[in-house]
Amino acid sequence: MNKTLFEKIWDSHVVKTIDGGPSVIYVDRHFIHEVTSPQAFAGLKKRNISVFRPAQVVATADHNVPTIEQNLPIKEELSRLQVEALKRNCADFGIELYGLGHPYQGIVHVIGPELGITRPGMTIVCGDSHTSTHGAFGAIAFGIGTSEVEMVLATQCVLQTKPKLMRINVDGELNRGVVAKDIILYIISKISASGATGYFVEYAGSTIRGLSMEGRMTICNMSIEMGARGGMVAPDEITFSYMKGRHFTPKNQDWDEKIAYWSTLYSEDHVLFDSEININASEIEPMITYGTNPGMGIAITGHIPSLEEISDQEKPSFEKSLQYMGLQPGTDIRGKKVDYVFIGSCTNSRIEDLRMVASFVKGKKKAAGVEVWVVPGSKQVEKQAIEEGIGKIFEDAGFNLRQPGCSACLGMNEDKIPAGKYCISTSNRNFEGRQGPNARTMLASPLTAAAAAITGRITDVRDLI
Amino acid sequence: MSKSFTTIRSTGVPLKIENIDTDQIIPARFLKATTREGFGQNLFRDWRFYSDGRPKEGFILNDPGYHGKILVAAKNFGCGSSREHAAWAIKDYGFDVVISSFFADIFKNNALNNFLLPVTVSENFLQLIFDAIRQDAETLIEVNLDKQLIQLAGIGTEEKFEIDNYKKTCMLNGYDDIDYLLSITQEIEKFEALRI
Numbered sequence: 001m002n003k004t005l006f007e008k009i010w011d012s013h014v015v016k017t018i019d020g021g022p023s024v025i026y027v028d029r030h031f032i033h034e035v036t037s038p039q040a041f042a043g044l045k046k047r048n049i050s051v052f053r054p055a056q057v058v059a060t061a062d063h064n065v066p067t068i069e070q071n072l073p074i075k076e077e078l079s080r081l082q083v084e085a086l087k088r089n090c091a092d093f094g095i096e097l098y099g100l101g102h103p104y105q106g107i108v109h110v111i112g113p114e115l116g117i118t119r120p121g122m123t124i125v126c127g128d129s130h131t132s133t134h135g136a137f138g139a140i141a142f143g144i145g146t147s148e149v150e151m152v153l154a155t156q157c158v159l160q161t162k163p164k165l166m167r168i169n170v171d172g173e174l175n176r177g178v179v180a181k182d183i184i185l186y187i188i189s190k191i192s193a194s195g196a197t198g199y200f201v202e203y204a205g206s207t208i209r210g211l212s213m214e215g216r217m218t219i220c221n222m223s224i225e226m227g228a229r230g231g232m233v234a235p236d237e238i239t240f241s242y243m244k245g246r247h248f249t250p251k252n253q254d255w256d257e258k259i260a261y262w263s264t265l266y267s268e269d270h271v272l273f274d275s276e277i278n279i280n281a282s283e284i285e286p287m288i289t290y291g292t293n294p295g296m297g298i299a300i301t302g303h304i305p306s307l308e309e310i311s312d313q314e315k316p317s318f319e320k321s322l323q324y325m326g327l328q329p330g331t332d333i334r335g336k337k338v339d340y341v342f343i344g345s346c347t348n349s350r351i352e353d354l355r356m357v358a359s360f361v362k363g364k365k366k367a368a369g370v371e372v373w374v375v376p377g378s379k380q381v382e383k384q385a386i387e388e389g390i391g392k393i394f395e396d397a398g399f400n401l402r403q404p405g406c407s408a409c410l411g412m413n414e415d416k417i418p419a420g421k422y423c424i425s426t427s428n429r430n431f432e433g434r435q436g437p438n439a440r441t442m443l444a445s446p447l448t449a450a451a452a453a454i455t456g457r458i459t460d461v462r463d464l465i
Numbered sequence: 466m467s468k469s470f471t472t473i474r475s476t477g478v479p480l481k482i483e484n485i486d487t488d489q490i491i492p493a494r495f496l497k498a499t500t501r502e503g504f505g506q507n508l509f510r511d512w513r514f515y516s517d518g519r520p521k522e523g524f525i526l527n528d529p530g531y532h533g534k535i536l537v538a539a540k541n542f543g544c545g546s547s548r549e550h551a552a553w554a555i556k557d558y559g560f561d562v563v564i565s566s567f568f569a570d571i572f573k574n575n576a577l578n579n580f581l582l583p584v585t586v587s588e589n590f591l592q593l594i595f596d597a598i599r600q601d602a603e604t605l606i607e608v609n610l611d612k613q614l615i616q617l618a619g620i621g622t623e624e625k626f627e628i629d630n631y632k633k634t635c636m637l638n639g640y641d642d643i644d645y646l647l648s649i650t651q652e653i654e655k656f657e658a659l660r661i
């Protein structure tokens with residue numbers, strides 16, 4: 001029988017299926033970070049058991065870490081304790097840790113791919129919903145809760161019910177100024193923040209095939225924002241050339257064998273998906289969100305929906321959301337003043353994102369009164385940015401290039417957006433309070449964020465290029 | 466934490482908001498603990514309290530008229546971050562059941578792993594529950610896991626709900642997935658040997 005990409009990988013990882021229940025899925029790679037792992041390690045200690053396959057687990061500290069003066073001890077006590085707990089647990093259980101100060105440290109979903117740990121055909125989990133990012137390599141990658149982290153540490157397996165499968169085909173040429181982030185914000189705005197719940201999504205079509213690995217990662221990253229368990233793209237030449245020569249990538253004969261296998265990972269013709277959606281790339285414009293869930297996105301030239309455009313059932317949530325954002329129904333979004341610009345997070349903090357921003361802002365200066373934070377996804381991205389002169393371009397523009405971590409994506413460290421302030425953010429969530437209590441987040445691409453940094457207002461980047 | 470689940474008969478607390486994400490259930494700044502206890506006090510923190518700690522009067526959890534072990538929420542409950550702390554907070558606060566017309570996947574798993582029962586009902590039935598509670602906050606809701614039945618006591622309206630058999634057995638008996646997986650490590654090792 002012809003199989004989908006998902007089924008090929010899933011089927012080869014089923015240890016067994018429980019009658020009338022979930023399957024026991026074998027996990028190839030398990031990433032952990034400081035926030036969702038301490039209780040799992042405590043569970044192992046309580047049961048007096050060890051980690052089943054420590055060599056398949058990789059840890060990093062990212063959520064809590066400061067993004068300045070990382071050489072100094074973490075000032076905030078609870079954050080420091082959590083990072084120290086991770087260090088102790090990794091030492092106690094024999095797990096490789098890329099902690100603060102390590103040249104490989106960074107956001108878990110940035111370092112996995114960048115080090116060649118993430119590979120096609122794998123099952124990958126992490127106690128973090130944006131694990132979906134790794135699906136860009138043609139892997140089944142999904143977020144799990146802390147009890148499941150404990151399960152995987154204890155047995156290298158997780159219990160999962162096979163999800164339904166959705167394929168989203170994006171075909172055609174992208175408009176000027178439109179990048180991967182706009183594609184995924186557009187898709188979510190079309191199918192809503194819950195439109196893919198219960199599904200695993202495969203992204204396909206000529207537009208997706210034409211994207212770089214960074215672009216594909218941005219798209220898979222936000223699959224969870226429409227409720228999907230994960231997203232994936234079939235591996236191809238672009239995947240292989242991104243992977244080649246990375247630190248943990250297989251070498252020599254091993255590499256050739258792997259390529260032969262990876263090349264079999266695609267959805268065959270005439271397979272049936274439980275749902276299939278077609279998107280015409282030419283309809284996509286630079287996007288921005290105006291509300292408090294990622295489904296509330298519009299084209300930058302568009303207007304916030306008026307009350308008449310919203311169904312009665314959705315009205316209370318819609319009004320609550322706009323009230324929080326301090327925005328009026330039916331109004332234009334362009335020209336609105338912004339206070340902060342955050343370029344970072346596992347969605348858009350890779351070297352390509354920083355290059356994109358740098359080539360746009362080169363020779364320009366940020367508007368007065370706007371605070372601009374650029375937070376690289378990893379130590380390696382930071383190093384590369386400095387070596388390539390991107391750091392200098394940001395400095396000249398008045399942008400603040402910081403050290404790697406999750407930073408203002410969720411504001412667990414000091415990088416919080418003050419109450420009531422507007423922040424254009426390249427991250428993935430605009431939930432109430434996500435970037436700090438009462439902070440107002442608008443999600444956009446790195447280009448749109450950079451354009452706002454330069455003008456101090458929400459701007460159609462196409463007017464500046 | 467109670468580790469088994471039978472029938473719950475309780476009043477419900479109505480939270481008629483769609484797309485409630487786990488950042489609202491428990492904001493990130495409260496995720497710094499290294500234990501599972503005490504998250505209930507920060508459940509819905511920023512909806513429940515002003516920044517100086519005073520309770521916000523309009524929020525339903527601060528309304529003494531509403532109480533009980535059942536939280537009733539509008540669709541797409543628990544979306545966003547995978548933080549299990551959200552399930553811990555709801556359970557720690559004292560809820561044993563969450564009812565919605567639609568749950569985010571990871572939240573649902575996390576809830577079940579903590580013996581917090583997510584009950585998915587139809588949009589119509591959810592509306593009936595909201596209406597019934599609005600008319601009488603003392604309306605009793607009965608959730609029978611064994612029969613997979615939810616009933617509005619007194620009103621007599623009922624609906625079946627779905628749960629997979631394995632999870633149901635775990636919930637009814639207080640079994641936990643880790644015990645199960647640990648019991649099959651030999652099979653896991655056999656699987657590993659065959660793959661390489």
Ligand code: SF4
Nearest residue numbers: 130345346406409410
């Ligand atoms: S950058 Fe943001 S979304 Fe990504 S892992 Fe960190 S907190 Fe989560």
